[in-house]
Amino acid sequence: MTQKTELxxxxxEAPLTVPSPVQQEDSRLKAFFxxxxxYWFVSPYxxxxxxxxxxxxxxxxxxxxxxxxxxxxxxxMRFVGWENYTLSLTDPTLWHTLWNTVVxxxxxxxxxxxxxxxMAYLLVSLGHRARHWLTTAYFLPYVTSTVAVSxxxxxxxxxxxxxxxxxxxxxxxxxxxxxxxxxxNDLMPIRWxxxxxxxxxxxxxxxxxxxxGFNIVIYAAGLTTINKELYEAAxxxxxxxxxxxxxxxxxxxxxxxxxxxxxxxxxxxxxFDEPYVxxxxxxxxxxxxxxxxxxxxRIGWEWLDMGGAAAVSWILFVVIGIFTGIxxxxxxxxxxGGND
Amino acid sequence: xxxxxxxxxxxxxxxxxxMSGAVISQEIRFDGFPDYDSQIxxxxxxxxxxxxxxxxxxxxxxxxxxxxxxxxxxxxxxxGDVVLIDVGFVGxxxxxxxxxxLTDRFEPYRGNYPEYAIAQGQGSNGHQYAVPVDxxxxxxxxxxxxxxxxxxxxxxxxxxxESYIDYGITLRDEHDTLLIGDAGDIANAYINFxxxxxxxxxxxxxxxxxxxxxxxxxxxxxxxxxxxxxxDGNITAWSEDWTTGFQEGTFATQMSGAWLLGxxxxxxxxxxxGNWGVSHLPTGIYGTWGGSFLAIPAQSxxxxxxWALIEYMISEDVQLEGFQNIAAFPAHTATYDHAMxxxxxxxLRGQQxxxxxxxxxxxxxxxxxxxxxxxxxxxIGTALENVLDDGMEIERALQNAENQIRRxxx
Numbered sequence: 001m002t003q004k005t006e007l008x009x010x011x012x013e014a015p016l017t018v019p020s021p022v023q024q025e026d027s028r029l030k031a032f033f034x035x036x037x038x039y040w041f042v043s044p045y046x047x048x049x050x051x052x053x054x055x056x057x058x059x060x061x062x063x064x065x066x067x068x069x070x071x072x073x074x075x076x077m078r079f080v081g082w083e084n085y086t087l088s089l090t091d092p093t094l095w096h097t098l099w100n101t102v103v104x105x106x107x108x109x110x111x112x113x114x115x116x117x118x119m120a121y122l123l124v125s126l127g128h129r130a131r132h133w134l135t136t137a138y139f140l141p142y143v144t145s146t147v148a149v150s151x152x153x154x155x156x157x158x159x160x161x162x163x164x165x166x167x168x169x170x171x172x173x174x175x176x177x178x179x180x181x182x183x184x185n186d187l188m189p190i191r192w193x194x195x196x197x198x199x200x201x202x203x204x205x206x207x208x209x210x211x212x213g214f215n216i217v218i219y220a221a222g223l224t225t226i227n228k229e230l231y232e233a234a235x236x237x238x239x240x241x242x243x244x245x246x247x248x249x250x251x252x253x254x255x256x257x258x259x260x261x262x263x264x265x266x267x268x269x270x271x272f273d274e275p276y277v278x279x280x281x282x283x284x285x286x287x288x289x290x291x292x293x294x295x296x297x298r299i300g301w302e303w304l305d306m307g308g309a310a311a312v313s314w315i316l317f318v319v320i321g322i323f324t325g326i327x328x329x330x331x332x333x334x335x336x337g338g339n340d
Numbered sequence: 341x342x343x344x345x346x347x348x349x350x351x352x353x354x355x356x357x358x359m360s361g362a363v364i365s366q367e368i369r370f371d372g373f374p375d376y377d378s379q380i381x382x383x384x385x386x387x388x389x390x391x392x393x394x395x396x397x398x399x400x401x402x403x404x405x406x407x408x409x410x411x412x413x414x415x416x417x418x419x420g421d422v423v424l425i426d427v428g429f430v431g432x433x434x435x436x437x438x439x440x441x442l443t444d445r446f447e448p449y450r451g452n453y454p455e456y457a458i459a460q461g462q463g464s465n466g467h468q469y470a471v472p473v474d475x476x477x478x479x480x481x482x483x484x485x486x487x488x489x490x491x492x493x494x495x496x497x498x499x500x501x502e503s504y505i506d507y508g509i510t511l512r513d514e515h516d517t518l519l520i521g522d523a524g525d526i527a528n529a530y531i532n533f534x535x536x537x538x539x540x541x542x543x544x545x546x547x548x549x550x551x552x553x554x555x556x557x558x559x560x561x562x563x564x565x566x567x568x569x570x571x572d573g574n575i576t577a578w579s580e581d582w583t584t585g586f587q588e589g590t591f592a593t594q595m596s597g598a599w600l601l602g603x604x605x606x607x608x609x610x611x612x613x614g615n616w617g618v619s620h621l622p623t624g625i626y627g628t629w630g631g632s633f634l635a636i637p638a639q640s641x642x643x644x645x646x647w648a649l650i651e652y653m654i655s656e657d658v659q660l661e662g663f664q665n666i667a668a669f670p671a672h673t674a675t676y677d678h679a680m681x682x683x684x685x686x687x688l689r690g691q692q693x694x695x696x697x698x699x700x701x702x703x704x705x706x707x708x709x710x711x712x713x714x715x716x717x718x719x720i721g722t723a724l725e726n727v728l729d730d731g732m733e734i735e736r737a738l739q740n741a742e743n744q745i746r747r748x749x750x
Contacts, residue, residue, distance in 0.1 A: 071436030276460030
């Protein structure tokens with residue numbers, strides 16, 4: 001508290017000159033430019049953010065209370081009140097796609113963190129050189145184009161010619177492995193992306209593969225902030241490697257886990273690219289493979305109902321808000337490091 | 341060394357813009373998707389000689405091109421002077437009011453174009469907003485060699501849907517081959533090409549959805565039989581497995597537009613030349629699979645120049661050129677008397693297939709488009725997936741689709 005008072009007390013005021021009546025006009029202009037200078041410098045960002053960030057948000061609120069076929073131009077907009085919201089909230093497909101999104105988010109999200117945590121611990125314990133190289137390697141999928149990655153996986157998942165099924169067949173027919181994996185032959189060809197029963201798992205795996213490296217980097221960075229002496233002290237007290245991870249590293253990583261999981265919740269609930277490419281533009285196994293973001297795209301751009309799409313996106317916004325809110329409520333205090 | 345002063349640079353820039361302005365006034369832009377860039381490249385010089393107009397192009401991939409049309413129509417600027425539109429999108433686009441009414445301009449030419457294609461380019465008010473530039477006569481490609489192996493004749497196979505499925509069962513039992521890549525194609529062909537007279541594809545004349553009627557039930561039943569009997573591979577069109585399927589003879593037939601021939605012989609399965617034939621669809625129904633249209637956006641500042649290009653592109657000679665250059669099947673019916681249509685096609689073992697395609701093009705019945713077609717199509721797609729993949733009852737799936745269509749088509 002004392003520090004705060006001191007600080008406000010010592011902050012110097014901006015230097016002011018008292019103009020004579022003759023100079024008044026001139027100095028007012030000068031003051032305007034002087035005071036305005038910082039704003040001139042940030043104005044490009046403010047303008048761009050305003051046009052592409054703030055305006056669309058308000059326009060979307062406006063739009064969600066109208067029907068609008070974009071192809072017919074702005075003049076075709078018609079006010080419908082809450083109709084878009086009631087239509088969407090009573091739409092079984094919306095709830096089904098929301099369920100798809102939650103399932104894919106959980107499958108890919110949980111596995112990401114369950115793998116990334118121990119993997120980061122392992123990487124940090126390997127020492128500097130190995131950690132840097134391996135972290136870079138794990139991070140590579142994250143910086144690769146999502147569409148490119150999804151297209152490659154689409155080819156790998158192909159039932160007849162895909163490398164995944166070919167590898168499984170090789171395992172099933174191998175002299176040694178055949179004994180264990182022979183049963184796979186009965187399932188062939190496995191239609192990873194054509195069957196509604198499999199599509200969520202197939203999409204989740206691609207999401208897991210792409211983002212696990214990002215979480216490893218966060219956790220590895222978090223682990224390096226932990227004082228080595230704590231591990232040494234635990235070791236002297238007889239803690240095993242697992243106990244050092246469980247009772248030293250994990251509790252101190254909580255703020256990092258909190259941050260990474262929050263990002264995963266928001267990112268996964270917005271999932272679009274991977275399911276879109278893997279269902280071939282929502283043409284196959286779309287019943288279970290379509291996320292809520294894909295559905296709002298379909299409403300907006302395939303069905304040309306922008307008002308309906310705007311309402312769905314606000315519903316998605318509220319859903320993400322609720323999920324993140326629950327997570328904050330449950331883990332926020334601990335997650336933010338107990339700095340309250 | 342001479343260094344340009346800022347003033348000189350500015351003068352030079354203004355002069356350059358002014359000079360290019362003179363050229364721009366004689367320039368129009370064509371917005372389209374491949375392979376139409378090849379066609380425009382081939383005809384642009386001749387068109388300039390005739391009209392004095394230079395054609396610039398903005399070519400995007402098929403999906404991106406149509407997304408872009410929707411965006412630029414919404415914002416009211418950024419679209420070219422002539423726009424190429426695939427038949428799958430034309431219904432949704434022409435009714436929106438974003439394109440110029442071409443009824444009067446097209447009037448002198450419409451006698452040379454199939455009625456069904458003209459109808460596809462009309463808005464619900466009956467005005468012509470898009471003009472057909474190429475067609476996709478719906479046909480059945482089949483492996484001649486497999487049929488010979490099993491002692492079948494194509495006329496016998498396509499006599500009706502039952503004989504077609506029987507052939508599939510023989511293929512499965514005696515040849516270890518699939519009848520077709522995806523059973524969904526059968527349902528789509530049946531739905532699209534058996535429309536009751538006076539009805540649209542998904543809606544009747546009063547705009548009531550038709551998706552629970554006999555046509556849809558029968559189409560779903562046929563597809564379900566093919567799936568349950570194991571006669572298809574659930575192979576999505578244009579996927580890796582689809583192209584290798586053509587190369588390796590995984591399936592014996594494929595329903596498609598006539599244009600598939602170009603893909604088969606150029607890149608998909610050139611090594612299978614001589615093994616393929618083409619026939620009418622089962623029961624001899626006439627239908628179309630694809631086709632493209634030309635339209636002038638209302639935002640174009642040069643509608644007259646744009647129409648000059650359209651007029652040129654739909655003229656008899658240029659239509660034939662398009663057939664030669666990019667295998668775009670002519671929409672101009674007078675071209676069908678050209679010697680080219682008599683030619684034997686080596687890939688199809690010397691079959692004179694183009695005559696058959698022309699006959700199909702001239703016999704397809706017009707179907708009135710509805711602004712809800714796009715929504716109905718995607719909901720029927722979902723219903724079909726639920727029946728074929730998840731075993732849902734046909735009646736229930738179609739009823740779900742109808743409920744959704746009623747809600748969504750506002």
